[in-house]
Amino acid sequence: MNDHTVPAVLFLNEPVKTDLYKSLEKKYGMFNFRFAKKEKTPSEQQRDFLNYIEQNFYPSTEYKLEALYLGYSGFHPMGDGLTEELIIKYQQLQFLKVITLCSRGIDKVCVDYLQEKYNTVIKNYDDNESYVANDVADCAMYHVLEGFRKFSYQQGKLRDILHSEITRGYLRGDQENELKFCFGHELQLLTEQKNEIIINEQQNDLNQSLEYLEIKNETTEQPVDVIQYMYTNSPMNKKALIMGYGKIGQRVALKLKYGLSMDVSYTTRSGERDEVEDSLRDIKYYPWGNWNDDLSQFDAIVLCLPLSQQTKHLINDDFLKKCSRDQNDNLNHLTLVNLGRGMLIDWENIPEYLVKDRIRHIGLDVFYNEPALTKECDNLNEMNSSITPHIGSSTFEVFNRSSEFCLNLIKDTLG
Incomplete structure (x- = not known):
């Protein structure tokens, strides 16, 4: 040499x-x-x-x-x-x-x-000081809070209207000329604008028949099974389940419990944790694999799991239906947040209606075919979802x- x-x-x-x-x-x-x-x-x-x-x-x-x-x-x-x-x-x-x-x-x-x-x-990077875990948990708390309060959806409408009282009324579904008081806790079902393309025939000055495209705008209320109105709710005393309990999962537990005053449980493939810091001792353990109707007790589920053969497509059609509180598969109470890996959720085989019409909120910081957003965003909208571009730990520190x-x-x- x-x-x-x-x-x-x-x-x-x-x-x-x-x-x-x-x-x-x-x-x-x-x-x-x-x-x-x-x-x-x-x-x-x-x-x-x-x-x-x-x-x-x-x-x-x-x-x-x-x-x-x-x-x-x-x-x-x-x-x-x-x-x-x-x-x-x-x-x-x-x-x-x-x-x-x-x-x-x-x-x-x-x-x-x-x-x-x-x-x-x-x-x-060895995150001994838990900066990554802390900052990812901040992202989790944002998505969970969005699920209950819908701040971003309301902010978007306020930026368009530039009048707080009229915005609250608009979100409730009031007509433009209605002036009755609106407290701000009711959200009307999302409306969609559809562009309908129509081919028409028209005679020009030379009496020649011409085809032209007319784009007709029509705003229609979409039939949604969730509820006639969605209410903004307080996360206080609501139940949350954290799936995965490493550094990130534990930090999420602390933030939801002490930051949002939620009733927090955790589940992990390795079983109940015996050694945890004192502030986590009263976080309850929910048995891993116990995916039955008992899941319906949770108002928020946060995924902090790695991807493996055991966790890939863990959140599927059957899992979500077990989270429902009635026979119609309504998930109007449930906020689902994924901070782990995009393939934890089986987007391909979850029925469209569960995501589009019946779930309260989905918060995502990871995606199935990352970095592209494909399957998961087909049926999500500003009202029933919040998305961030995999920036849970993206801080200067x-x-x-x-x-x-x-x-x-x-x-x-x-x-």
């Missing part, structure tokens, strides 16, 4: 340029590679990456690639990611001492092979802390 090689760090995402970064910059070769955002297939992205490492690292140059900073996106653009086959084929990848990710999950990296063959250190964690790991590993 060349004795004059220089250890190098390759960044696939931009780190925070702190003093720690600057100290690494003085000691190691610092390289940056960015996957193309658009118009590249996974195989093309892979080819770009491999070309880059071939051209920039030992034995082609003096810089020996010893550390990979994957940030948040990691090798996702490459499809299969950093596979064993690629490492065997490309010598430049065989000197890796450390791979680190800012996110809470490691995938698209052949962890076992790298650790066993090369003793590579592979770690993601988490970004900075995760970056500093990864830079420290590189420093400690490379020496």
